[in-house]
Amino acid sequence: MKTLIICFIVLGYSTMSAQEKPQIIYVFDPLCGWCYGFSPVMKKAYDTFKEQADFKVITGGMIIGDQIGPIGKISEFLKGATARVTQRTGAVFSSLFLDTILTEGTQILSSMEPSIAVQICKQESPDKLFEFMTELHKDIYVMGLKTAIPSDYGRLAKKMGFDINKFINNMHEDTFKELALKDFEDANTLNIDSYPAILVSINGELRELARGYIAWEELNKILVKELKQ
Numbered sequence: 001m002k003t004l005i006i007c008f009i010v011l012g013y014s015t016m017s018a019q020e021k022p023q024i025i026y027v028f029d030p031l032c033g034w035c036y037g038f039s040p041v042m043k044k045a046y047d048t049f050k051e052q053a054d055f056k057v058i059t060g061g062m063i064i065g066d067q068i069g070p071i072g073k074i075s076e077f078l079k080g081a082t083a084r085v086t087q088r089t090g091a092v093f094s095s096l097f098l099d100t101i102l103t104e105g106t107q108i109l110s111s112m113e114p115s116i117a118v119q120i121c122k123q124e125s126p127d128k129l130f131e132f133m134t135e136l137h138k139d140i141y142v143m144g145l146k147t148a149i150p151s152d153y154g155r156l157a158k159k160m161g162f163d164i165n166k167f168i169n170n171m172h173e174d175t176f177k178e179l180a181l182k183d184f185e186d187a188n189t190l191n192i193d194s195y196p197a198i199l200v201s202i203n204g205e206l207r208e209l210a211r212g213y214i215a216w217e218e219l220n221k222i223l224v225k226e227l228k229q
Helices: 002-010 033-049 071-089 095-104 112-124 126-141 150-159 164-171 174-189 216-227
Strands: 023-028 054-059 197-202 205-211
Touching: 023 033, 033 071, 033 126, 033 216, 054 112, 054 126, 054 174, 071 095, 112 126, 112 150, 112 164, 112 174, 126 150, 150 164, 197 216, 205 216
Parallel strands: 023 054
Antiparallel strands: 023 197, 197 205
């Protein structure tokens, strides 16, 4: 608990003053298959509790730096992992992803560009953020988004009502990259290195509520209990 309180101070909040609302913090990564399966649950949590709590989204930076590379390096792992995600959550991975992208193995995996896309949505249309994250996951795992190529985000931008050219231009802006890097730092400060993760801050006290996939029924019970305090 002390560690989380210290992290909270580092992240720019004070434990000495009460918050107007509790804050629910969601740490995820766009390339995380379990986050894809969890995205409908998290969107439902936002829709259900957005009047009772503020929501903060942090992108974790699962595949960055030296980890960026061809998907073929982990294709065998992903074949098993995607099957487990589907079995547990019902999330669908398309034949394009499973039979073409994984088999060819050449597509580059990078968390940086999709995390930049999330930052753009945070700044430009924060009310769309949870819907945007859901559609981003689908674009990766159903439509075959080339995550490391900024120009490939036009389809997603159009679907979410953004100006395509402006969105793609923003993908190249240092401002949004710096915001993504700040998120990665914040996730590291919170000691979150597996996803999804949910934390809550109430009156300056930060607690981790869940790590990994949980069903809506369980998350709903947890949040109802926490937000009644």
